[in-house]
Amino acid sequence: MGVVSEAWGWLATGANWSGDGGVWHRLGEHLYVSGVALAVACAVALPLGLFLGHRGRGGALAINVSNVGRAVPVFAVLALFMVSPLRNAGYLPTIVALVLFAVPPLLTNAYVGMREVDRAVVEAARGMGMSGGQLFRKVELPLAQPLVMTGLRSAAVQVVATATIAAMVGQGGLGRIITAGFNTYNTPQVVAGALLVAVLALLVEAVLVGVGRLLGPGRPAPVREDRGPLRKTV
Amino acid sequence: MSCLATNDWICGEYLRTRSQELTDATLQHVGITVVSVLIGLVVAVPLALIARARPRFAGPVLGLTTVLYTVPSLAMFSLLLPLFGLSxxxxxxxxxxxxxxxxxRNTLAGLQAVPAEAREAARGMGYGPARLLWEVELPLALPALMAGIRMATVSTIALTTVGSIVGRGGLGNLIEDALPSFFKAQxxxxxxxxxxxxxxxxxxxxxxxxxxxxWTRIRVAGGAG
Structure with a gap:
């Protein structure tokens, strides 16, 4: 248990939180790249997934993009960016990688959420004379919302985890505390950094579960074994 | 001028001269993946059986595994460092x-999807609990279990690369070694x-x-025809 108390000591040392390599600065970097990437991914994937689901087209694309995403290592993608000219573009390589890994869960869940809306309800709405747009806004979107939120949660956790791996290719974020600890054989610092990263990921998950419950129609999104939250690439 | 000197993305000379290194890294990658998934399977099936037999345990077991799953891999490996060292x-x-x-999750879902009639029929034929599990329930849960094994294997192969943080990442080690010199081909x-x-x-x-x-294919073929 010696290491745990030493890690606690590292976290309790004010000097470790300030300055360019300090926790606050690294956390700021982490939240910045994660936030930008999640916003871009949502702007791309949600309209596309919802539209494909509404029209009932492109299912193979929307589902398979998740399976392909699972097979590609985040570390490899980040490394490929870092040996390309993109490495001179500041936070851009990290953000692009984060977007690439956030799109699949968003796209798949938005599509599946729309497709799994009860066909009888859709037919009834059409029978009442609803237009395509009304059907989308008033029937399909509210019913698809739990799965869309599941996708958002899954993407957010994915993004926070991917931003950690960015440290392994020399980019910023909380992972740098871990890699710096490895480089200086400072195990307490490694453990302290890992605790910070784990707490951040669990917080993001918990907050989004809470938001989903507040917005949701009273029932939690079903847990999907074949797609959705269970996609781990980082 | 050789493609190694010009640092090309695709380089036949790299493949020829470093084939041993590539083979070793691939074997380490496969080894780590196979051992991880097999141990996971040996632990997961009994856990799923316990969760099914005692629904009281199902919530905590699924909850704990979900929390573990949310922890990013770099943090997970780092938290294990004091226990295992660089290994x-x-x-x-x-x-x-x-x-x-x-x-x-997949084992539990597969077991819960076994039709009650199949279980009743087997009991009526005098099957005990062990034989029921081995000859009826597990085979019927096999498609779900295999889907889980496939998903676990594919993501484990991707995650193994992060093991390069402790020098045991299979092909991830090669990626990490190539970064300081921007060695594109590697x-x-x-x-x-x-x-x-x-x-x-x-x-x-x-x-x-x-x-x-x-039998799953026969049923599909029969349904189609």
């Missing part, structure tokens, strides 16, 4: 935790091999699933 055991332990989540080759490994493993497991569950 392959550290990487395997971390990967087992992740594969557990997928395997417990990063690209190791990355492509990772994806190829995942695709090949997925196809092999799909083939195994078909061999083990011939």
């Amino acid at each position: 392959a055991a550290l990487v395997v332990t971390g990967l087992v935790m992740y594969s557990l989540t997928i395997l417990v 990063v690209l080759t190791a990355s492509v091999l990772c994806v190829l490994l995942a695709v090949v493993a997925d196809l092999l497991l799909l083939g195994l699933q078909r061999l083990l569950t011939p």
Whole structure:
């Protein structure tokens, strides 16, 4: 248990939180790249997934993009960016990688959420004379919302985890505390950094579960074994 | 001028001169993946059986595995550092935790989807609990279990690369070694091999699933005809 108390000591040392390599600065970097990437991914994937689901087209694309995403290592993608000219573009390589890994869960869940809306309800709405747009806004979107939120949660956790791996290719974020600890054989610092990263990921998950419950129609999104939250690439 | 000197993305000379290094890294990658998924399976099936027999345990078991799953891999490996040091055991332990989540869920879902009539019929024929499990329930849960094994294997292959943080990441080690010198051919080759490994493993497991569950194909063929 010696290491745990030493890690606690590292976290309790004010000097470790300030300055360019300090926790606050690294956390700021982490939240910045994660936030930008999640916003871009949502702007791309949600309209596309919802539209494909509404029209009932492109299912193979929307589902398979998740399976392909699972097979590609985040570390490899980040490394490929870092040996390309993109490495001179500041936070851009990290953000692009984060977007690439956030799109699949968003796209798949938005599509599946729309497709799994009860066909009888859709037919009834059409029978009442609803237009395509009304059907989308008033029937399909509210019913698809739990799965869309599941996708958002899954993407957010994915993004926070991917931003950690960015440290392994020399980019910023909380992972740098871990890699710096490895480089200086400072195990307490490694453990302290890992605790910070784990707490951040669990917080993001918990907050989004809470938001989903507040917005949701009273029932939690079903847990999907074949797609959705269970996609781990980082 | 050789493609190694000009640092090309694609380089035949790299493949020729470093074939031993590539083979070793691939073998380490496959070894870590196979051991992790097998241990995950050995732990997950009993956990799923306990969760099914005692619904009181189902919530905590699924909850705990979900929490483990949410922890990013770099943090997971780092938290295990004081226990295992810089070793392959550290990487395997971390990967087992992740594969557990997928395997417990899929096994449990597969077992719960066994039709009650099938269970009743077997009991009526005098099957005891062990024989019921082995000859009726597990075979019927096999498609769900195999789907879980495929998913766990593919993501474990991707996650193994992060093990390079402790020098046990298979092909990830090659990627990490190539970064300081911006060695494009090595990063690209190791990355492509990772994806190829995942695709090949997925196809092999799909083939195994078909061999083990011939009845699912007969039913599909019968339904189509």
